[in-house]
Structure formats: structure tokens, C-alpha cells
Amino acid sequence: MHLPPLDVAVYPVVTMSHGRHGGRSTRAPSVVSNTSSSSSASSTTCVSPDFSSIQKVIRNVFRSPRITIQQVERLQGHLHQVYISRLADGSSLCLKCPPSYNTRLMRHEKHGLETERKTLEFLHEYTSLPVPQLIKYDSHGGSFGSAFLLMTLIPGRRLSDLSSHISSSQKAAIDRTLGAYVRNLSALSATQFGPTHRVFAKKGNSSWREAFLALLESSLRDAEDMLVTVPYDSVRYYIGKHSHLLDEVTEPRLVSFDVCEPDNVMLDEATKQVTGLVGFSNVVWGDPLMSGGIADGSDAFFEGFGQCPTRSGGTKARLLMYTAYRAVVRIVAHHYRPHSDTDELDARRELTYALNDLAQM
Known part of the structure; x- marks a missing residue:
């Protein structure tokens, strides 16, 4: 399968803030x-x-x-x-x-x-x-x-282990519960933006734009360290072009990237109801739209979440920037740990689509 064409020109690199800043497996323990x-x-x-x-x-x-x-x-x-x-x-x-x-x-x-x-x-x-x-x-x-x-x-078994035994109605109930949990998580606020260890040390950022661009730049530097081929100039240019829209986020909220990953959702094996959440090593304080589950949430998920983000204007641009960031992280992670379950081709496809959409805005 071929990647879609990257219909954007390469523009001069936009200088960004620099930051210093986490697969499913079915193997038995x-x-x-x-x-x-x-x-x-x-x-x-x-x-x-x-x-x-x-x-x-x-x-x-x-x-x-x-x-x-x-x-x-x-x-x-x-x-x-x-x-x-x-x-x-x-x-x-x-x-x-x-x-x-x-x-x-x-x-x-x-x-x-x-x-x-x-x-x-x-x-x-x-x-x-x-x-x-x-x-x-x-x-x-x-x-x-x-x-x-x-x-x-947390009692129960991972969603990733039980996914093949879950009915559509049970899946909808799980998604609805996860939506409510993400809503509760994203309701929590802090005084600064950025990675948790920096925020709690009072070394976070005063704006989400600065914090997000630092996260993005750190992932691009990871890619450069491993000589990974990604469209660096296009990523920096098009996200930099729309980065002023990140200033729409004025209050730092808890963002757990992996909260809805199947490996991190525990279920009761009999009832298939959610018993708990695990895996909070990849958390920042920023825009709730970046939380796990938002990008590909089902109708049931957003029913539990309380609302479905509009896919227009500044909200759409922010969602596209977050898609690009996640795609870069997945691509780089594949090169750092080639034996993981990361689908690099799918991540590159998502990155290309996100950049193309940003270019047309």
C-alpha cells in the first residue's frame, strides 16, 4: 500500500521552543x-x-x-x-x-x-x-x-486480551465509561503547562503553545538522533504556521495520552465492565483535545465524554497538530524499538494526511 502524496511545499524552518523532555502484546507473562x-x-x-x-x-x-x-x-x-x-x-x-x-x-x-x-x-x-x-x-x-x-x-483482565470476546453492545458500554473517565481526567487543572514532572517542580510553561512546541521539537530531535526520515521542514512549518491557535487553550488540563489504550483498560472477565485504568507514565498538562480517546472516539465514547469536539476552525487545526505529533512519536518509537507493535506505515499515512489538511487551511 502506498502513502498518499505529500501535497505541500517545503518552506524555511520555523524556529520553535526547545524542550527536554510513552504496544499491545498477546504473549503470555x-x-x-x-x-x-x-x-x-x-x-x-x-x-x-x-x-x-x-x-x-x-x-x-x-x-x-x-x-x-x-x-x-x-x-x-x-x-x-x-x-x-x-x-x-x-x-x-x-x-x-x-x-x-x-x-x-x-x-x-x-x-x-x-x-x-x-x-x-x-x-x-x-x-x-x-x-x-x-x-x-x-x-x-x-x-x-x-x-x-x-x-x-486493579482486578480483571486487559481489554486487549478480551477484545475478541466482546459484543458490540459491551464495546459501546466500555467506550461510554471511558468517555466519562476521560472527562473526569480532563476536568483536573494545574497552574502551568507541560510534562508532569516539570509542572509539579514548578518548571512548566506559561502557555500551551510553548509547551506543545517543546514536546514536538523533542520528538523531532529524537528522530534526528536516529536519522529517521520524516518531513522535518514541513512538520515545523505547518505546525508553526497554525501554532497561534494553541493560545486558545488558557487553562492547563490533565492529558493522559494512553488512558484508552487496550493494554491500559482493565475489565471484569465475566461482565466485560471496566474495573479500572492503569498506565499513567505518559501524562502532560495541556489541551483536553489531546487526551487519549478523543482522536478516534466512537459515538458512545463522546456520549460518556459529554460532547463531541467540532471539526472546524481552530479546533480542527489543533486536532490536526496533535495527530501530526502523535504520528511523529509513533514513527520514531518504531525506530527506537523495531520489535514493537507500532504500525509505521499507518503512522506515516496519518502524518501526511494531517500535514496536507493543515496546508489547505
Whole structure:
């Protein structure tokens, strides 16, 4: 299948603000044996922790040497290392560690654990949304050797695992619930724009235009680092041309890019109802139109969301800019991690269509 022609001319590069700034898998989870040998790890990336080190960190967190872990499963298909620990008392915990040492990260992915920690704390303080309860966050890991998040486990199975067993009416109910959740998320506000770790450190941006252009530029720099072929000049020119429309966004709202991803939506296996949401490592404060689920939401989704964004004027231009940004991120992610499930051709097609539409506005 061929890409549509890029019917735009290449114009001089528009100078933008520079920023420093996260696939679905059907593989079965791997089981970490309690006879594994221990390994060393760094505070930013780590090798896979073994059974005994996971049991040790959980015992230290709860300050009880009597806690016994019966099994540890690693969930595949995640950027971070995610482990489900089954305890002898029947309860389960989720341990999230940095990506393995040989995983190359894009700029916006380097603060994933810190972002998730701050987002979960914020959500528990200001909402009643069904998200994991943060038990412990350690940015250094101590004797564990790696940063980690320890959280409660949301019951159920991932939407990605059950999608083939869901009826159209059940899918509509799920979409309606997700729309309501996204509405609740995007109702939360902050005092600055930009990535969560910067906003909570009071180092965010005063305008959404500045914050978004920094996000875009960081993804383009990621592409340049890997010599990825993308229409850099066209992306910068046409988004720069319409960037004044970003000033229509005057209040920073919580934007969770991955909130509606099938891997991050947990369902009751029997009723197919949503039991909770996971995966808050890719969150910024900005325009609610950029939230996960908005770009391709169904009628049921927007029924739950409360409204369907108009596809005209400044709103249309903003949606197209966000489509272009997401497409660039997907293209670059494919080159950083070629074995992921990213459809590069589809992302390039979306980027081309978005730029063509921006060129005609």
C-alpha cells in the first residue's frame, strides 16, 4: 500500500521552543523463578530483578519478614518492566521498574516512573477514579538497585486480551465509561503547562503553545538522533504556521495520552465492565483535545465524554497538530524499538494526511 502524496511545499524552518523532555502484546507473562541469580542495576535503567530481590523489596516496604511471595509474573509488551507478585495470603501487587538497560528511550519517556507516581497521587487526592493505589515510590531503589513503583493491582483482565470476546453492545458500554473517565481526567487543572514532572517542580510553561512546541521539537530531535526520515521542514512549518491557535487553550488540563489504550483498560472477565485504568507514565498538562480517546472516539465514547469536539476552525487545526505529533512519536518509537507493535506505515499515512489538511487551511 502506498502513502498518499505529500501535497505541500517545503518552506524555511520555523524556529520553535526547545524542550527536554510513552504496544499491545498477546504473549503470555513470563514467570520469574525463585531460583534466579541476582543482578546489578542502575537507577535509570535496570536488568530484570530476580525473585528474591522482588520479595526483599516488598518485605522492606511492609516491614515484615513474614510476607511470602508464591509467584512473580512479568507482563510482556510494556516499555517499563512490570511484575505481578502473588502473595501467599491471596493478594497481589504490581511492581513497576525502569526499562531494561539496553532499551533506548525517547526524551519524553525518561521520567515515566516519576510521572506515574505524581499522577496517581494527584488522582487519588482529587478524584474517585479506579486507578492503582500507590504503596511505595523509590527513585533510587536502595539495596534493590533500581527505582521502582509498588502499587495495588486493579482486578480483571486487559481489554486487549478480551477484545475478541466482546459484543458490540459491551464495546459501546466500555467506550461510554471511558468517555466519562476521560472527562473526569480532563476536568483536573494545574497552574502551568507541560510534562508532569516539570509542572509539579514548578518548571512548566506559561502557555500551551510553548509547551506543545517543546514536546514536538523533542520528538523531532529524537528522530534526528536516529536519522529517521520524516518531513522535518514541513512538520515545523505547518505546525508553526497554525501554532497561534494553541493560545486558545488558557487553562492547563490533565492529558493522559494512553488512558484508552487496550493494554491500559482493565475489565471484569465475566461482565466485560471496566474495573479500572492503569498506565499513567505518559501524562502532560495541556489541551483536553489531546487526551487519549478523543482522536478516534466512537459515538458512545463522546456520549460518556459529554460532547463531541467540532471539526472546524481552530479546533480542527489543533486536532490536526496533535495527530501530526502523535504520528511523529509513533514513527520514531518504531525506530527506537523495531520489535514493537507500532504500525509505521499507518503512522506515516496519518502524518501526511494531517500535514496536507493543515496546508489547505
